[in-house]
Amino acid sequence: MKIFRTQHTARYRFRGKPARKRRNTAAQDGLTIVCLASSLALSACSSLPRLECPKEEPPSVQEMLYFGTDGPAGIVSRSQWSDFLKFTVTPRFTQGFTVWQGDGQWQSVDGKVQHESTYILSLVHPDNDSNEKAVQEIIGRYKLQFRQEAVLRVKFPACTSF
Structure with a gap:
């Protein structure tokens, strides 16, 4: 057996x-x-992995924020986007940022697949509480101002040099 x-x-x-x-x-x-x-x-709860940077390249964070342009109030125009950058993003990241336009697709809360133009904002900054707060404010203001359901945020460690 x-x-x-x-x-x-x-x-x-x-x-x-x-x-x-x-x-x-x-x-x-x-x-x-x-x-x-x-x-x-x-x-x-885990934080970003530590990146070993050379002495001359301090560790930083690179963030990519994806802002959809279709909303209940209509499409976010170029002039509205420019004003948003001027009055919301620039005061928080005076050291600079990069923006470009893309075509995006995502699934909304109701399960529908949405296709829309997207503004992509790239930020590179030190990883600290004030910058974290600034990014959260930018996301919150965009969602409120343009009645958006979401702003996609992608964050990863980087080494910087100038």
């Missing part, structure tokens, strides 16, 4: 026949959910 546990199926077999699969109890299911939720929550 051989009893063994297979590595991949985690079922016990008796004479080559699978035994009944043991059911998890509610407590085991709850523990599994708590463990998964905890690991997801902890991973969300």
